[in-house]
Amino acid sequence: MNRHPSSGPGPGPGRRTVAKAALLGTAAVLAGPAAVARADRPLVLRLPAPTGPHPVGLRTFALTDPSRTDPWQPEPGEPGFGARQVMVSVLYPARTVRGFPRAPQLTPAEAGVFTGLAPLVRPGLPAAGVDWGATLTHGHVGAPPLPGRRPVLLYSPGGGDSRTLGTTLAEDLASHGHVVVLVDHPGDASQVELPDRMRVTVLRGEPDAETFRTMVDTRVADLRLVLDRLGSLPLAPVMDRRRTGIYGHSAGGTAAVSALAGDDRIAAGANLEGYLDLDPVKGLARPLLHFRTDGFAGAARLTASWEGVPGRRVRLTGAGHWVFGDHAFLVPRLRAAGLVTAGTRDALIGPEPPAAAVSSVRRELRSFFARHLS
Template sequence: MTQLPASSRRTVVKAALLGAAALLGPAAAPAAATAPAGAEEGPTVLRLPAPTGPHPVGLRTRVLTDRSRQDPWEPGARRVKVSVLYPARTVRGCPRVPQLTPAEAEAFAELAPWVHPGLPAGGVDWGAVLTHGHLDAPPLPGRRPVLLYGPGGGDSRTLGTGLAEELASHGRIVVLVDHPGDASQVELPGGVRRTVLTGPPDPETFRTMVSTRVADLRLLLDRLGDLPLASAMDPRRIGAYGHSAGGTAAVHALVTDDRIGAGVNLEGHLDLDPELVAGLDKPLLMFRTDGFREAARLTRSWSGVPARQCLLPAGSDHGVFTDYAHLVPRLQAAGLVTAGARAALIGPADPAAATAVVRHGLRSFFARRLPVRVHRA
C-alpha cells in the first residue's frame, strides 16, 4: 500500500480509498519529478476552456453539515462542500474564482503525483488556474433545472469545472459536490481535509464510499433550501451526473431517489448491486472510452442496465471526462508530463473531439429530459 504524505487520518481504515474506486487505476508511488530537458522555467500556469453558452457563469460555495450522520472516514458529523454554478445576469465587478483555494492548491501540489501517478511533483502553479465562474454574480431571473455532479474516486469536485460551466452557461444550475475523506483535498472550516488513504481496492471500502456519496446527494436534496441560489432551483427538474465512482453514485441515486429525474454516467462501474440498477425506469445516458483499463469489468456491469451508451472517439481514456483533458496536454507541452503519463490519464488522442462529444451529449440529453422552462417569480 502506498502511503500519502502525512495528514490527519484514521488508522483503522486501512483499506484503499482512491484505489478502492479502482476506476482511476491502481495507486503507485510517484515518478521522479525531474522535468525533461527543455521544460519551461518557472511555474506553469494552466487555463480552462471557456464555456460556449450565451450566459456568463456565477459561482458560490457552501458547506453543509449532517448531524444525523457520522462521517465514515474520521470522527465527527458528516460535512459536504459544494460549488453552485449558474447563469448570471451580469458579471461586472465580480472576480473570476480560482479552481482551487490557496490552501487546496498547496495540498494538491503535494498530493498530485500520488493521486495520479505521472502528474508533476513541482513546476505548476495550481492556485493560478482560474475558472470562468464569477464570485457572487447576480443570477438570471427564474427557476431552472438543477444538476448534481460527483467526481471520480480520489478527485475533488473542482475537476468537473469545465463541463459544469458549459452546462451553466446554457441555462442550468450545476452543483459540484465534494465528498470529504474521499476527495484528494477539500477546504472546510478549520482547514484542509485530505484524502484518507490510498492503495488497492477492496469491495467493502468501495461500497462504503458509494453509499456515503449517495447519502451526500440525498442530504443536498433534503436541504436544497440551504444552498446558494435555492430560490432559483426547480425541485421538479433535478438530474445527476458523475465521473467514475461519481457516475456509480449518480446511477444509484437515480434509481433510489424519486426526486432525481434523469442521469448521466461517465464511465462508472455498476456492479455493486446489479439487480438494483437493472430495475432502472428513468432516462440514463452512459459514456465510455476505448482506453479504460477496466473495460472488461465495465462492459459486464453495464450489460443489464436499460440505458443508452455512447463511445467516445478512439484514443481517449478515463480522465478525459474531467478537466485533465485540458490541463494534461498543457503540462506535457511544458515538459512536465511524459507522453506515457498523458496516455494513461486521458489517452494519446487530441482530447478536443472527446470533450466536444461529452459537452454536446450532456447538453442534448438534459435539454430533452430536464428542459429549461424559466418560470418568473
C-alpha cells in the first residue's frame, strides 16, 4: 500500500472483487503464518497518559443501520451479506476508575489479525516481533461517568485505520472534559471485531476515485447513524448533544467536513489533513479548523482542495501524514527496537521527534472546541 491509502487516484477494485477479497483476506490473515509473531520476546508498546485532570472511562457499542446495505460486503445471496454495522467506543471523564480495568487497544482477535495486516496497511511496519494485543489504553472499561453534561466529539479515522489508532488524542480530549466517540468504518478499517464476526479492510493500494467516493459517502452515513443513536446510548445523560463537534484524519477529515456541511446537529469541525474536493464546502459558515503536515505526499491536491474553504490553518513542520494518530507514539518505539527503518519512520510520522506536533494538535483542538462548543 502506498503512503496515503485514504485518498487519491489509483487502481481500485470493483464491488464484487472487493467483497470477495475481503472474505479471502479474512481467512488468509486468520490462518496464515504471518498472523503470529515469531519472536521469543515480542515488543510490548505503550501509549502515553492523557494530560487532563480527569481519569477516562470507556464503553463500546455496536450499532446497526437496517436501512443501508453495507457497500463493502458480498453481493446478495453470498455469505456475509446484510445491513450496515458500525462499532463505536465512547471515552468520557470518569468519576472514579478504581476497580475498573484498562482496555486493550486491540481485542485479542483484532490483535491477531492486525499482526498480519500491519505491513500491508502501513508498508514498513513489522510482520513479527510485536505483541499488538498487549498495548493498553488509559480508558477504564465501564467506569462510572463524572456527573454533568459535556460536549460531544465524533472522530473518523484515516483510511485503513481502525478507530483505536486514534485512542491517545481521544483520551486526552476526554480527560479535559469531552465525551469522545470513536467511530469505526468496517470494510475500510484495517480490522473491526463486530459482535458476530471479524471484518478486514478491502483496501489494497491507493483507492481510485470511485472507491474513495464510496468510502467517504459510507463514512458520512455512518457518522449520521451515530448522531441518530447518541440519545439512546446508556451514556446519553452525560452528553450535551446541543454541543457536538467532529474531527477526522485523512479520509476521516474529508468525511468529517462533509458531515459538518450537511448536518445542522454538528456545530464545529476539525480536518486533520483530509482532501476537500468531493463535496461543496467553500461556503461553509460553521467553525472549521485545518491541520496539515509538511511531509504529506498529496500536498498539491490538498492545497488545491482547500482553496476557498474557510477556517484556520495550522501547519506541522518535520511531521508526516500519520502523526495525527497513535503511530506518533508507536513508530518511534518500533524504530528504537530496530523493527522499522528510519525511512519508514520518516514516511509515516516525519523525521522530527513528534512531541511538538502532538502537543500542537492537542492544544489547538482543545482550544478550538472549547471556544466553539461553549
